[in-house]
Amino acid sequence: MEIIIELIDENIQKQIKEELEYLLIIAESMEPPLRIHQILVPMDFEAKIRVLTKEDNYKFQRGLENAQVTVAAKIIESKDGIIIVVSPFLYLPTFDTMIRCFILTHEFTHIMNKDRFPKVPKDLFSSENYLENLYTLFDEYVADRFSFHLTERLFPPTDAWKLYNKNGVLSYINPSSHPSYYEKIKTEIEKFRIHGDVNLHWKNVVEAMNVISISTVHGFASHHQHPNEYADTKIPITPFVNSKTLDLMEYFKIKYENQETDLSDGIEIMSNYLTNFGVKFEDRPGNQGYIYVLDI
Ligand SMILES: [Zn+2]
Numbered sequence: 001m002e003i004i005i006e007l008i009d010e011n012i013q014k015q016i017k018e019e020l021e022y023l024l025i026i027a028e029s030m031e032p033p034l035r036i037h038q039i040l041v042p043m044d045f046e047a048k049i050r051v052l053t054k055e056d057n058y059k060f061q062r063g064l065e066n067a068q069v070t071v072a073a074k075i076i077e078s079k080d081g082i083i084i085v086v087s088p089f090l091y092l093p094t095f096d097t098m099i100r101c102f103i104l105t106h107e108f109t110h111i112m113n114k115d116r117f118p119k120v121p122k123d124l125f126s127s128e129n130y131l132e133n134l135y136t137l138f139d140e141y142v143a144d145r146f147s148f149h150l151t152e153r154l155f156p157p158t159d160a161w162k163l164y165n166k167n168g169v170l171s172y173i174n175p176s177s178h179p180s181y182y183e184k185i186k187t188e189i190e191k192f193r194i195h196g197d198v199n200l201h202w203k204n205v206v207e208a209m210n211v212i213s214i215s216t217v218h219g220f221a222s223h224h225q226h227p228n229e230y231a232d233t234k235i236p237i238t239p240f241v242n243s244k245t246l247d248l249m250e251y252f253k254i255k256y257e258n259q260e261t262d263l264s265d266g267i268e269i270m271s272n273y274l275t276n277f278g279v280k281f282e283d284r285p286g287n288q289g290y291i292y293v294l295d296i
Contacts, residue, residue, distance in 0.1 A: 005041045006048075007088060016041055016091060023101055026150065027108045034111050037081025045071075045087040052076050052083065060087065063211040064184060067177030072103050075110055082111055096160040102151040109143040116261050125289025126281040127267055134263050134270040137217050141252045144221035165222070169230050172219035178238040181208050185296060189278050192293050202291055209277045212240050220249040224256075239296065244272045 003020050005013040020039055027034040042048035046060045053076060060071045072090055076083045084107050090100055117139070120131045155161070185205050192201040223230050235241060251269050255261075271280070280292040 001036055001038070003039045006043050007041060007091075008043075012091070019097055019100065020086075020104075023097075023104050026101070026105055027111075030108060030112055034108055035081060036084060036111070037078065038083045039086065040083060041086045041088055041091070043088060045085065045089065048085055049074055049076070052078070052085065062207055064177065064180055064208070067174060067180065067211075069211055069215060073107050075107055094160060094163070096158050098151060098155040098158045098161045099164050101154060102147050102161075105147040105150050106143040109146045110139060113139050113142060113261075118262055118264075123287075124283055125287060126271075126283045129281040129289065130267045130270045130274070131263065133213075133274065134266050137213055137248075138252055138255065138263060140214055140217045141221045142256055144218055145225050145256055148222065148225040169219045169223045169233050169235070172215050172222065173235065173241060174215055175236045175238045175241060178212070178240050181212055182239040182296070184208055185277055189293055189295060198291050198293065201293060205277060205279075209274075209279070212277075216241060216245060217249070217252070220252070224249075224253050240276050242276065244269075244276055248273045 001024065003017050005016050007013055007016070020041075024036070024039070027036055040048070046058065049058045049060070050056055061068045062071075063069055070089070071087070073084060073086045076085060084104070086100075086104070089095075090103060117135055120128055120135065122128055185208055188201060188204045191204075192198070195201075219235075223233065223235070248266075248269050251266055255263065255266075274280070275294055276296065278294040278296045280294055282290045282292050284290050
């Protein structure tokens, strides 16, 4: 395991390294212990990810303007093993060890889940796509809940932590951003009715769909983890938080709390949820799948 800090100041390098060594004890005490090849804090997070993944258009900020999500850390599977790239942004004064513990433990849980979750069968286009989406969201849900559980046991809440989680549930779900996302997706559906190119349509809506879904999962994970704290928080109903969404979140809650990782019974719940975005995966002869575009 190596820790590489590419920031220039030697004192800062030393402090970051010491803290990472301390937080890595968590990864070593997981069952089975996580094998991490490298932890890297680069000067330029986005540029480093682009080099390491060869994804030239990787963006660490996603979504519509004013409603963006920012990636704080990323796991990369290299030929030498797993690399965790940590954004230097996390070392600004608004963040502290407790917050970085939460973010790193969240990543550790993703690594752990890679071995815990069953492989998705590739025999049918529709079930494969529903399950892939289902496991991706559940992975985020589990990572958040486990990381809250662990971080809040290790640290008494700091002021930075309280500020970071201030109104956590609603700021994650960000319901005020939903009307503009809804307009964006609805417009793309109208354009699709004219151009008919399903691949182009998918390219134009997938980011919005992912940003909304993952943010929603983060919000509900926090809500479920802190039932007393958020007892009075009213979650508004929006085009993307409706009964189909609540069913999916409840499904995740039950699976997590029963320590179940097999989601093969969740295809229908997921397919209902994705209709919020006008998405329906269909099978065509010869395992040629099709993404049917519904109106929203
Ligand atoms: Zn994550």
